[in-house]
Amino acid sequence: MTAPIAHFNGELLPLDQIRISPLDRGFIFGDGVYEVIPAYGGSLLRAREHFRRLQRSMDEIGLANPHTVDEWIGEVARLLSHHPGNQSVYIQVTRGVPPKRDHVIPRGLIPTVFMMASPLATPSPEMVEKGVACVSARDFRWEKCHIKSTSLLGNVLARQLSADAGATETILFRDGFLTEASASNVFVVKDGAVAAAPQDNHILLGITYELLAELAAQGKLRYAVRPIPESEVRSADEIWLTSSTKEVLAVTTLDGKPVGGGAPGPVFRRMHALFQDYKAKLAAAPAAVA
């Protein structure tokens, strides 16, 4: 099988022909940022929001953005012309290749840009219907979780806890409050009201998280952003995960105990329907971005 086409510093190449220097600061320090954008039949979901977040991540680490948003969108379209169907577009920008390994950031490096597309794996109908299992852990990551950094060791170790338990995600608590999960944002529902953790440095501000706030308003759901104590998560009627690839997914067990009635709840079903409607409109729209 031939390797899929990927983007490397402006060139489209088979993935297996891309060569990256071991001195690249992304390789040696995890000194880089990334984005993952879902594409439905060539239409990017919330492309501008994703590129705004990429810009914020770059600003946080003092990395100059090599492209304007329109250039990024053009480059992604060029890549997607080789990848029909629904895709997950991965975009990574690292600080580039210095002459030697040194923690100090050298001036004048040219950032390394890498993009690839892979078939978008959204949750199966069974996962949507039955919900998924999660475990919990103390949030042992750093204080800058709002940066979508390629330094993901904390998230990787957190995710592995759930993988080892045969579960879908690891829900994290910092100082007794919900932050997020290893690769998703988390929402809770009690008595019909939806709550989300604050948009601070302890979570990645998900593009799906922001979309859910809009859909909640549209669907006239009660919705609040506020600190959520661990006890509230453990006694919630519903818990949801969101991410660009998971969309919105119900958590039906946490640490082996049923969440609410142990099945996806009515508020989840409403939100899931709102999400699917939003996606269907996107797929029907002629524009390549939304």
Ligand SMILES: Cc1ncc(COP(=O)(O)O)c(C=O)c1O
């Ligand atoms: C740590 C973390 N939080 C939240 C999210 C959800 O973000 P988005 O909805 O933009 O995919 C992700 C996505 O991968 C993530 O890695």
